[in-house]
Amino acid sequence: xxxxxxxxITFNExxxxxxxxxxxxxxxxxxxxxxxxxGSNGAGKSTLMxxxxxxxxxxxxxxxxxGKQVVHMPEYKRSRFIGRVFQDPMAGTAPSMTIEENxxxxxxxxxxxxxxxxxxxxxxxxxxxxxxxxxxxxxxxxTAKVGFLSGGERQALSLLMTTFTEPNILLLxxxxxxxxxxxxxxxxxxxxxxxRKSGLTTLMVTHNMQxxxxxxxxxxxxxxxxxxxxxxxxEKQKLTIEDLLHEFQRIRGKQFESDRxxxx
Amino acid sequence: MISMFxxxxxxxxxxxxxxxxxxxxxxxxxxxxxxxGSFVTGAxxxxxxxxxxxxxxxxxxxxxxxxxxxxxVTGLLHTKGKINALLSxxxxxxxxxxxxxxxxxxxxxxxxxxxxxxxxxxSVWAKTGIDSFFNxxxxxxxxxxxxxxxxxxxxxxxxxxxxxxxxDYYLKTEVGLALRAIGDNKKxxxxxxxNTDTLTxxxxxLSNGLVALSGGLIAQNGGFADVNMGIGMIVIGxxxxxxxxALFSTKTIGRxxxxxxxxxxxxxxxxxxxxxxxxxxxxxxxxxTALIVIVALVTPKMLQVRKEKRRRILKRQQLDRQIRGNQxxx
Numbered sequence: 338x339x340x341x342x343x344x345x346i347t348f349n350e351x352x353x354x355x356x357x358x359x360x361x362x363x364x365x366x367x368x369x370x371x372x373x374x375x376g377s378n379g380a381g382k383s384t385l386m387x388x389x390x391x392x393x394x395x396x397x398x399x400x401x402x403x404g405k406q407v408v409h410m411p412e413y414k415r416s417r418f419i420g421r422v423f424q425d426p427m428a429g430t431a432p433s434m435t436i437e438e439n440x441x442x443x444x445x446x447x448x449x450x451x452x453x454x455x456x457x458x459x460x461x462x463x464x465x466x467x468x469x470x471x472x473x474x475x476x477x478x479x480t481a482k483v484g485f486l487s488g489g490e491r492q493a494l495s496l497l498m499t500t501f502t503e504p505n506i507l508l509l510x511x512x513x514x515x516x517x518x519x520x521x522x523x524x525x526x527x528x529x530x531x532x533r534k535s536g537l538t539t540l541m542v543t544h545n546m547q548x549x550x551x552x553x554x555x556x557x558x559x560x561x562x563x564x565x566x567x568x569x570x571x572e573k574q575k576l577t578i579e580d581l582l583h584e585f586q587r588i589r590g591k592q593f594e595s596d597r598x599x600x601x
Numbered sequence: 602m603i604s605m606f607x608x609x610x611x612x613x614x615x616x617x618x619x620x621x622x623x624x625x626x627x628x629x630x631x632x633x634x635x636x637x638g639s640f641v642t643g644a645x646x647x648x649x650x651x652x653x654x655x656x657x658x659x660x661x662x663x664x665x666x667x668x669x670x671x672x673x674v675t676g677l678l679h680t681k682g683k684i685n686a687l688l689s690x691x692x693x694x695x696x697x698x699x700x701x702x703x704x705x706x707x708x709x710x711x712x713x714x715x716x717x718x719x720x721x722x723x724s725v726w727a728k729t730g731i732d733s734f735f736n737x738x739x740x741x742x743x744x745x746x747x748x749x750x751x752x753x754x755x756x757x758x759x760x761x762x763x764x765x766x767x768x769d770y771y772l773k774t775e776v777g778l779a780l781r782a783i784g785d786n787k788k789x790x791x792x793x794x795x796n797t798d799t800l801t802x803x804x805x806x807l808s809n810g811l812v813a814l815s816g817g818l819i820a821q822n823g824g825f826a827d828v829n830m831g832i833g834m835i836v837i838g839x840x841x842x843x844x845x846x847a848l849f850s851t852k853t854i855g856r857x858x859x860x861x862x863x864x865x866x867x868x869x870x871x872x873x874x875x876x877x878x879x880x881x882x883x884x885x886x887x888x889x890t891a892l893i894v895i896v897a898l899v900t901p902k903m904l905q906v907r908k909e910k911r912r913r914i915l916k917r918q919q920l921d922r923q924i925r926g927n928q929x930x931x
Contacts, residue, residue, distance in 0.1 A: 390792070416794040423788075431785035434778070442778050446793045450775040498793075 338538040339366040339506050344388055344398035358384040359395065360562040366506075369536040370569075373549035375581070376559035382542045385559070386510050389540065391415040403505050417447055420504030420537075422495050422512040429495025432484030436475060436494065439483055440464045443498035467501045471527065489520030493527060500531045507532065509541040513548070525552065546578045560589060603746040606754070608873040612866030613757040614818045615841065619865040620761075620768060620858060621811030622838030627857070628772065629804045630784035634690030634835050635675045636812050638697025639668040641831040643813025644820035645701045648710040651821070657718040661817045668813020669806045671697060676802030701828050708828045717821035719753050726752035753822065761862060764811070769855045780804050812838070833887045840890055841865035843897040868893065 344362040349355050359381050366372060374382050387393040389400060391412035400408045402418050423429050430439050441455035441464075461479060468476035471493050475486075483491060492512065500507065509528065513521035529552055532539050543549050549556055555569035556576065565588045568576060618640060625633035643664035650660035671693060678689035702708065726732070727750075736747040748754075771777045780800050782790035791797050812834075820826040845864025851857040868890075875881055875889050 413791050413794055413796050416792050421792045423792075428786070429789055429792075431782045431789060433785050434781060438778055438781075441775070442782055442790065442793055442795075445775045445779070445795075450779055450795065452771070452774045452776055454770075455773055455775045455778040 338368045338370070338403060339389065339540070340364070340399070340401040341385075341389070342399040342401070344385075344395045344400070346384060346388065346393065346395045346397075357562050359388065362398070362562070362564060364557070364564065366538050366540070368538055370555055371532050371537075371539040371553035372541065372555045372557060373553040374540065374542045374557050374559060375544070375546060375549045380559040381562040382559055383510065384562075386508055386540065386542055389506065390419055390421055390508055418505040419508060420446070420499035420502070420506070421508045422492070422499050422510065424511040424514050426488040426492040426495065426515055429498065430483045430486075430491050433482060435480045435482055436468070436486075437461060437464055437479040439494065440467075440498060440501075444502060446504075447502050467497055470530075471497060489516055489523060492516060492520070492524050496524060496527055496531070500535065500537065503535050503537065505538065507537045507539040509539065509543075511542050511544060514544060528552065546581055550576055550578065550581075558585065560585070565589070603748065604873050604877070605870065606748045608869040609866055610754045610757070611819070611822065612869035613754060613761050613862070614815055614822060615837065615869065616761050616815075616862040616865035617764060617818070618812045618815035618834065619838050619841035619845075619861050620765065621808040621815070622835065623842050623858065623861045624768075624808040624811070625805055626839065626842060628781055628784050629801060629808075631679070631686050631801065631805060632690065633672075633675060633805055633808060634687065635672055635693045635697070635805070635809055636690075636835040636838055637831040637833070638694040638701065639671045639809040639812045639831075640816035640819075640834045641701045641826070641828060642671055642697055642704070643668050643816030644826035644830060645704040645710065645828070646813070647817030648712055648820050648826035649704055649706075651712060651715045651717065652710065657716055657721060657821065661718055661814065661821070664817030665810045665814040668816070669810035671813070672809025673802050673806035675809070676805035679805075680798040680801050698828065705826060705828065710826045711824065712821060712826070713824045717824075718818070719756070719821055722752050722756055723750055726750065731755070757818070765858045765862060768858055772854050776800070833890060836887070836890050836894060837868065840894045840897065841868045843894060844868055844871075847897050847901050 341362055341364040344359050345357075346359045347355060347357050356379075362381075362385065374385065376382050384393065388395050391407070391410060391414075394408065398408070399406055402415075407415050407418075421429075431442070434442075437456045437460075441460060444460065445455070464479065465476040468479075473490055473493055475490065475494065483494065486494065492515075496512070512528075513524045516524060525548060528541075531537070539553070541549075541553065550573075554573070555567070556573050557564050557568075558566035558581065566581075566584055618636070622633075622636060625631045646667040647657075647660045647664040650663050651657055655663070675689050675693040678684045678692060679686050682689070684692070732748075732751050735751050739747055772781060779790050779793075779795040780803075782793075782795070783797055783800055783804070787797055816831070819830070841864040842861050843864070844867050845851075845860035845862070846857070848867065849856065849860035849863055851860050871893060872886060872889060876883065876886075881889070
């Protein structure tokens with residue numbers, strides 16, 4: 338479903354700040370595969386997401402979605418195939434517009450926008466049905482402005498807006514990192530549910546190793562722009578945080594330096 | 602009384618310009634200063650078209666199209682040229698000054714002996730007897746001076762309301778929702794496959810189309826187009842939007858656009874009242890406008906702070922009493 342071939346990208350080339358963000362990355366995601374990506378700050382996780390979403394064009398390499406080469410397709414066109422949830426709960430919704438209007442905009446992601454009513458009676462029913470799966474009571478607040486919702490509610494809504502149109506690729510960019518533990522757990526559960534139910538091909542970046550182990554069917558670890566560990570299937574099921582830290586030390590021969598990773 | 606009537610009459614025409622400003626400033630969050638130029642573009646295109654024998658209605662349409670194109674150029678400068686929004690508007694406004702002079706070939710064009718949409722309507726209107734009906738009511742209430750015609754105000758109310766309703770509908774369509782999201786959360790709507798560049802260009806174009814339409818109608822109403830008639834127009838538009846928002850509810854799109862129209866009319870009334878003060882003359886208008894905008898911007902915030910302060914004091918007293926009550930009972 339998603340194929341990355343020989344992706345390389347260097348920032349600030351030719352200056353003292355030169356940084357090889359991604360070095361010859363190859364990654365192949367099967368339909369329905371759920372990959373969690375971990376790695377310390379600056380490992381290239383976000384760059385990888387941005388290359389897939391079209392926010393960044395790599396210096397070299399191909400991005401192939403569903404057999405189509407999309408590496409030069411602008412972000413807005415590519416988002417027909419890609420659904421994205423951001424780390425910032427405020428980033429995925431329009432605050433001064435209502436819940437139903439936000440959902441209507443998300444509903445138009447996969448098709449051409451026309452001069453016809455965005456929120457129709459029929460769509461409202463559909464929106465309500467989808468909202469009720471969140472169990473947050475949002476289905477009774479269709480005409481409430483999204484700005485009045487809490488961070489957790491907004492992130493749940495963002496997740497729903499991204500997934501209910503079943504994107505070919507789902508990108509989750511540390512989407513629970515800015516929430517308190519209970520809200521984060523709620524979003525994690527919702528993510529697990531929806532990915533399982535719709536069989537979405539998913540790439541999730543996280544700093545939380547436990548979350549990376551609990552979720553998904555495959556785990557990759559990145560460091561210095563490279564994929565240094567790639568486990569899936571039963572092997573991943575058996576993996577523990579200890580194993581991960583140990584593995585990292587073995588491969589890189591040094592302490593796992595990310596404070597956040599240790600704290601988690 | 603008669604000057605009030607004139608204020609409402611021109612207020613309804615300027616309301617179209619204010620709707621345009623609302624589209625950029627509020628909906629797109631794009632502070633577009635093209636308005637000062639595109640208003641005159643509308644006026645000069647309408648004037649020159651009429652002087653060349655084009656039917657006034659078509660001439661008015663040309664005015665709107667010219668404004669649309671001017672706005673699209675501003676949008677292009679901003680999105681494709683990556684020029685700051687304010688600066689692209691200023692650049693376009695400056696360029697339009699020369700273009701407007703070229704369109705007219707002279708600084709002022711008179712329409713006094715030409716047909717306009719209003720004079721054409723009046724000739725039909727006179728037969729209907731609506732004027733004598735309204736004037737009858739007015740004189741019943743003791744008005745001495747009576748308006749010459751009600752046709753302009755009636756026509757413009759209908760036209761402005763129709764445009765308002767079309768705008769409301771447009772902003773609720775799939776395209777319109779995406780347009781609104783640009784001013785609200787650009788990153789999000791791009792991740793939802795909307796081409797923000799094209800939407801911005803069209804949005805600024807539509808806004809200036811309305812502004813130029815208003816300019817074309819003002820020229821026909823006043824009987825002339827002048828290359829300087831657009832100076833300060835953006836502040837007038839902004840004043841209308843802000844006054845409307847301060848006085849009326851803006852909960853839904855429909856109410857917000859209605860508030861803007863109301864704001865435009867009230868702005869004209871305020872200016873008319875101000876000019877009746879003896880030591881003020883027409884040259885002071887711009888100062889008055891700027892003051893109105895400042896007052897309309899500052900007052901709601903001051904009121905909010907005072908309200909909050911009063912609420913806190915009350916709450917504190919209430920809590921004090923409760924605590925004392927608890928201590929007494931304990």
